[in-house]
Amino acid sequence: MDNISTLILAFALIVTMWGMGLGLVMQDFRRILDNPKAVYLGLLNQLVLLPLIGFLLVSFIPSSPEIAVGIMILAACPGGPTSNLLSMLAKADTALSVSLTAITSLVTIFTIPFIVNFGLERFAGAGQNIQIDVLKTILTLLVIVIIPMSIGMLVRAKKTQFANKMAKPTRILSVILLALIIVGIVIKEKDNVVEFFARAGILALMLNAITMGFGYYSAKFMHLDRKQSLTISLESGVQNGTMALAIAGTLLANTAYGIAPAVYSLIMYFTSGIVITLFLRNKI
Numbered sequence: 637m638d639n640i641s642t643l644i645l646a647f648a649l650i651v652t653m654w655g656m657g658l659g660l661v662m663q664d665f666r667r668i669l670d671n672p673k674a675v676y677l678g679l680l681n682q683l684v685l686l687p688l689i690g691f692l693l694v695s696f697i698p699s700s701p702e703i704a705v706g707i708m709i710l711a712a713c714p715g716g717p718t719s720n721l722l723s724m725l726a727k728a729d730t731a732l733s734v735s736l737t738a739i740t741s742l743v744t745i746f747t748i749p750f751i752v753n754f755g756l757e758r759f760a761g762a763g764q765n766i767q768i769d770v771l772k773t774i775l776t777l778l779v780i781v782i783i784p785m786s787i788g789m790l791v792r793a794k795k796t797q798f799a800n801k802m803a804k805p806t807r808i809l810s811v812i813l814l815a816l817i818i819v820g821i822v823i824k825e826k827d828n829v830v831e832f833f834a835r836a837g838i839l840a841l842m843l844n845a846i847t848m849g850f851g852y853y854s855a856k857f858m859h860l861d862r863k864q865s866l867t868i869s870l871e872s873g874v875q876n877g878t879m880a881l882a883i884a885g886t887l888l889a890n891t892a893y894g895i896a897p898a899v900y901s902l903i904m905y906f907t908s909g910i911v912i913t914l915f916l917r918n919k920i
Contacts, residue, residue: 657788
């Protein structure tokens with residue numbers, strides 16, 4: 637990708653994480669002690685089952701190396717501010733959503749490099765010498781994830797009223813930036829986009845449907861209430877597309893790796909809308 641595209645990706649992620657920080661307080665990180673069952677289940681689905689399901693899908697369903705690696709990158713990037721926004725719109729357990737996003741944002745700083753490297757070695761071939769530098773990746777993610785989020789939390793602590801006013805516009809801006817990134821990828825790959833959508837669409841839809849379904853019914857199995865079950869479903873199936881696209885375009889400098897995350901980002905809004913509508917109408 638060119639320098640402008642890389643800067644837009646980095647800026648989009650920084651804005652997104654800063655916006656998420658505006659809605660966080662330290663108590664969000666302590667909530668795991670207050671409601672451990674729901675939080676532990678959510679973390680299990682996001683940090684363990686999501687990468688495992690993604691790996692199994694690309695292992696058994698034929699796809700190109702670019703699509704397979706893209707799915708693995710996506711599976712390494714759970715949650716994000718979008719899931720918080722959707723939980724809020726669905727009138728689900730927003731506090732649980734924020735807690736899960738806060739915890740995974742910290743944990744994935746260290747898990748992303750290893751999952752992505754595994755995907756590259758397994759599906760792109762270790763001999764291509766394209767493995768990412770784990771230490772460099774951790775430091776990069778610290779700069780564009782932890783620091784903006786920490787600044788957002790600091791602003792909320794010092795200027796709560798300002799943070800409350802900025803939270804919604806920042807979420808909207810994050811969605812707009814993600815949309816622009818996706819449009820940019822589609823334009824850049826316009827000659828191949830139909831083919832890529834056909835090849836990545838089935839995998840992306842299956843990953844989304846399986847993770848959302850498993851998230852919901854695993855929560856019901858654990859006797860969590862409807863709001864918590866929907867929240868875990870959204871957290872399991874709505875991934876951090878901005879993060880995945882930033883990794884593909886910035887760290888790996890390969891737009892093709894961003895096709896699957898871009899397709900997934902489009903699909904997850906559609907499926908989430910259906911699930912939220914059914915929930916609000918008491919159909920699930």
